[in-house]
Amino acid sequence: xxxxxxxxxxxxxxxxxxxxxxxxxxxxxxxxxxxxxxxxxxxxxxxxxxxxxxxxxxxxxxxxxxxxxxxxxxxxxxxxxxxxxxxxxxxxxxxxxx
Numbered sequence: 001x002x003x004x005x006x007x008x009x010x011x012x013x014x015x016x017x018x019x020x021x022x023x024x025x026x027x028x029x030x031x032x033x034x035x036x037x038x039x040x041x042x043x044x045x046x047x048x049x050x051x052x053x054x055x056x057x058x059x060x061x062x063x064x065x066x067x068x069x070x071x072x073x074x075x076x077x078x079x080x081x082x083x084x085x086x087x088x089x090x091x092x093x094x095x096x097x098x
Contacts, residue, residue: 001029036088042069 009022032038049061058066068075084090
């Protein structure tokens with residue numbers, strides 16, 4: 001991620017003829033280990049346009065997959081179906097230490 005952001009940042013700054021930071025000051029990666037982690041992160045993503053004050057509710061954001069996941073219509077972009085176990089504590093990838 002560091003190399004990607006560094007290379008892209010320099011290219012963007014050169015194209016703009018500017019200097020200074022291009023990216024946010026922080027970045028946190030997250031490993032989605034359990035079903036509940038997936039749904040929590042998806043809820044967070046769907047809530048971003050609302051938190052930013054761009055829309056009043058997630059379904060109002062044109063490019064959101066919220067409507068598809070909430071079964072309130074289709075998304076304007078293709079969304080692959082997600083078939084996860086109902087148990088939120090179910091591991092999504094092998095955990096050899098268990």
